[in-house]
Amino acid sequence: MRSHHDMGGLEAGPVVPSEHDYAPWEKRVDALMMLLSARGLLKVDELRRNIEAIGPEAYDRMSYYERWITSITQTLLQRGVLTSDELGRRMEEMKARHAAEQAQ
C-alpha cells in the first residue's frame, strides 16, 4: 500500500516556484542531521522511517524542517539519547525564555 509520503505519480496542482532563505532554526535542524549522522546516532533510514511514520494530516501541516526535527527527535528518543521527560522540560524552558525575551 502506498504511504502518504510516497506521492510520485499522483495528481496535484501546478508547481509554484516558491523558495525562501532558510531560517537559522532550519539550518540548525539540517546541521543536527549531519552532526548526528557523523556520530552514528542517526541513520538516514531512521530519519526516513520516522518521517514516514508521521500521520498524513500532520505531514501535510508540517513544513519540511518541522518534519525533520520531529523525526530526529523521535530517533533520539527511540535510541535513548534523550528522554521524553528531559525533552519536555527543556522545551518548556525554551518557550519561557523566549517569552521573557520577547517581553523585554
Next chain:
Amino acid sequence: MSGQPHDHHVQGHHDHDHDHDHPHAPPPDADSDLTYHQAMELAVTSLLLEKGVFSADDMRRQIEAMDARHPGLGGKLVARCWVDPAFKARALADGSAACREIGLEIGPLKLIVVENTAEVHNLIVCTLCSCYPRMLLGLPPDWYKSRAYRSRAVHEPRAVLAEFGTHIPDDVEVRVHDSTADMRYLVLPRRPAGTEGWDEARLADLATRDSMVGVAFATSAG
C-alpha cells in the same frame, strides 16, 4: 502509529528545579514567535550540547559548511564538461570520481551526471522526499520539495517543465530521474550557443541551479 508523533513530552514539567541558564544554547530567532517545532529544535540542540554529543563550534562549522555550498560548485563541474570531452566522458561514467578529480567535496554520495542533448532532456526529482545534489547546489528550493513537483514530475514532466517556462519539443525525449538518499543526479545542461572560446569561470555562470535540476536550460550567452 500515532498521527501525532510529537505528543510524547507534554507531561512532567512541573515540580522540577531546572531554572539554571543554558549558556550554550543558541538564542531563539529574533522577531518571531517561537513555534512548537522551533522550541523542539532549541531543546534538542541544547540537550545534545549539554551531553557533549557535539560542541557549539561543531554546530557552527556545520552550518558554515552548508552555507558555503552553492550552485557555482555544480557549475564548475558543468563548465569542465563543456570544455573537456574526455573529462565529460569520465563524469558521465562516474560523477563522484569526476567531482573529486576537480576538488569538489562529494562525500560518500553516488553522483550520476545525466547529459542533455539535442535528443534528450533530463529532469531530476525525489518523489519520496527531497534528495538533491546538495553538495554541489546547496539546499534545495521549496518547490523541489513540494507535493506538486514530487507528484507530477514523474508522470507529466512536460507540463511541469512548461510551468517553469521550459518548453521541450515533442521530438525530444524527456527522461525523469528519481533520486534516493544514496544516489543523486545532476543534469549536465547543453552548452549555450555563442560561447566558443569562453573560459571555464565564465561558462560556469551560465549553468544555473535550475538548469542542473533540469527545469530550465543553461542561460544563453546573450
